[in-house]
Amino acid sequence: MHMIAKVIVDVSNSEVDKVFDYLIPDDSNITVGARVLLPFGARTIEGYVIEIADSSTMPNAKLKPIIKKLDETNVIKPELLSLSLVLKEKYHLRLIDCLRLIVPSQIRSNKVKAKIEKKVFINVEKANEYLPAVRSNAKNIIGAITYMREVGSANYSALASKFSNASINKLIDDGVFGVVKNKVNRFDASKLNRSAQKVKLTETQNNAVNQIISSPKVHLLHGVTGSGKTEVYLEAIENVLKAGKTAIMLVPEISLTPQMIGIFTARFGSIVAVLHSGLSDGERYDEWFRLHSGEAKIAIGARSAIFAPLENVGIIIIDEEHDSSYIADSNPRYNTFDVALERANFNKCPLVLGSATPSIEDYYYAKTGKFNLIEMPNRVNGKPMPPIEIVDMCSEFRSGNITPFSKILVNKLSSVIADGKQAMLFINRRGFSSFLMCRDCGYVPSCTSCDISLSYHKVDNELKCHYCGKRFKVINKCPKCGSKNIKLGGVGTEQVVELLRDLYPGLKIFRMDNDTTQTKDSHFQILKAFGETKPSILVGTQMIAKGHDFPSVALVGILDSDLSLYFSDFRATEKTFQLVTQVSGRAGRANINGDVILQTYYPKHYVYKLCAAYNYVGFYDKEINLRETTNFPPFSTILRLLVTSGSDDKAKALAHNLFIKLKDLKTKYKEKFYFLEAMKSPVGKIKNKYRYQLVMRFTDADNKIINHVYNVVDSVHDKAVSTFVEINPLSLT
Ligand code: ADP
Ligand code: ZN
Ligand code: ZN
Secondary structure, X not given: OOOEEEEEEOOOOOOOOOOEEEEOOOOOOOOOOOEEEEEEOOEEEEEEEEEEEOOOOOOHHHOOEOOEEOOOOOOOOHHHHHHHHHHHHHHOOOHHHHHHHHOOOOOHHHOOOOEEEEEEEEOHXXXXXXXXXXXXXXXXXXXXXXXHHHHOEEEHHHHHHHHOHHHHHHXXXXXXXXXXXXXXXXXXXXXXXXXXXXXXXOHHHHHHHHHHHHOOOEEEEEEOOOOOHHHHHHHHHHHHHHOOOEEEEEOOHHHOOHHHHHHHHHHHHHHEEEEOOOOOHHHHHHHHHHHHOOOOOEEEEOHHHHHOOOOOEEEEEEEOOOOHHHEOOOOOOOEHHHHHHHHHHHHOOOEEEEEOOOOHHHHHHHHOOOOEEEEEOOOOOOOOOXXXXXXXXXXXXXXXXXXXXXXXXXXXXXXXXXXXXXXXEEOOOOOOOOOEEEOOOOOOOEOOOOOOEOEEEOOOOEEEOOOOOOEEEOOOOOOOOOOOOEEEOOOOHHHHHXXXXXXXXXXXEEEEOOHHHOXXXXXXXXXXXXXXXXXXXXXEOHHHOOOOOOOOEEEEEEOOOOHHHHOOOOOHHHHHHHHHHHHHOOOOOOOOOOEEEEEEOOOOOHHHHHHHOOOHHHHHHHHHHHHHHHXXXXXXXXXXXXXXXXXXXXXXXXXXHHHHHHHHHHHHHHHHEEEEEEEEEEEEEEOOEEEEEEEEEEOOOOOHHHHHHHHHHHHOOOOOEEEEEEEOOOOOO
């Protein structure tokens, strides 16, 4: 009797979402979690063993045996296998997509291999006997022996390129040289800067550490910029390591600077492994296996590092927890917090969410006792936050200034440059070109029933509300002031740089945005060059907002802070508050005083007053009231079904079917299920796939409605159409 392996096959772009049975060959050590090679139809493919059973529901005669196991160890650890099963249920994903989160692409299909380095040693005694017998014209042999006598050991390939492969191989064959094979780590941590020294924690910091390490729950660490959160993380991790456990530290991709990683490697050395997209495939492969083997005990990385193959996790930290990069917005869609909570519960360890501007939802959970709230309201160095000056761009416009720079911004820029210091100018690209705005009074059309700004849909040349589906005609005259100066979007980085070049001929101006950061490391290069050039100006998008410490930045200008307000999203003001706070934090980091100039067409908007006062709690109070009266998260769950297909008709038909069935569900759950709308997605087509969406909102503490929605999704299956589920999505494009 053969044992049966239940296998999930790794077939890309397929709808094969079921378990297949295979025979386990005799004498194989195939167990749960192994990556295996399989016959599949006429092909040979990879798969993952998720269960071992005594018997199959299929007749044994039909079963084929597994060809072989692909790695020495099992790539999927038990905790991560059960995690992927949980994610499959929670987000209605295919299991293979979950497993692909756990086994990185560098490991699948043997795309990358371990780098093995051969090290050559000399057997001195043998060499002494050998040398007299060597012919005098065998220059390479003599040279290699002479060289190796001096150095003792050397890298095989270096040695062979010096003295030829043939000579070195002969010396190895003759026993003069010995060889050992070593696995090499391609990630060279020594190139990181290691400047951090251990500080003595303040009482506030110590208190934070003690709360965290003494209680395995979710802690929200709300600390202003410069309050010393990083030191709290370091100390908490050190405690966890002392107890023999491991740690996961997540930061937004953009903040994973050499400076940031250097702080951790300086403190913990080689047990730190880094996982991020800036690494080469080989580096990523090596770092992953260092975690998998237990050699590395701290995983630092962006979102995907939550799947780090660590065991016995003692702490999980999500820094800048409000950052939108923690929500995966392409398949498989997941929220990093949910995954982290699952792992924290499994390991019975604390989960720390850190931020100067926590998400409204998380602060609410902290205020209401679901999370433990830790406040660090003061900067370690006692310095005040840089003053924020709000500039009314409407009045600039009325007085004839049609440039993107207010007069006061130009004055300050000029004096900063004259002083030999630096300035950063921030341009908000989010929501760019997606709304209409009156350039004279700042009016932006919004939905009559939702109070959310409308998105401009170029294809249909109309305005739409992403929450209720209402459509409106494009305006060409402002209903508020009568002006015909209605324009789309704002200015771009490129344009700003050109204008600055005219204003300050000869001055070094750097630009950082999606266009200038396409290649690996390019954004570190730009930041490095900026850091070394004084005076200078850095113009950039969201990318310049965080993580970088430039002591000579004396001025931060926010050119168009309103753009994120118009983002058609109930989180628009929250995002604006977070962004302004974060960008402002770039000014006056060290010993110089900094200024922040915030340009807006809405100078009286409450969000700016509260930003300027650095009053997060005041902002939270206002926002949470709004959420409660309008029934948005955390008082409800938003669920979007995104229906996509290469065929417009099929996508539309399936979306329609879903809608009909969901309407029944809505009737059934009455007041708990209070919103449902089906529409073409704001971006109606991406990569030749047509997109429709069903947006619903409900209060659903026990996931009953969600599970019913999933049943509905399963019941209207069409092979040519994919349906993706998103819970509380960050955008509805
Ligand atoms: P945050 O992450 O909250 O913005 P950091 O942890 O980066 O703050 O700390 C800000 C600065 O203060 C850093 O330069 C850090 O080295 C320093 N710092 C933090 N804690 C202490 C302390 N206890 N004593 C002295 N300096 C500290
Ligand atoms: Zn609406
Ligand atoms: Zn107007």
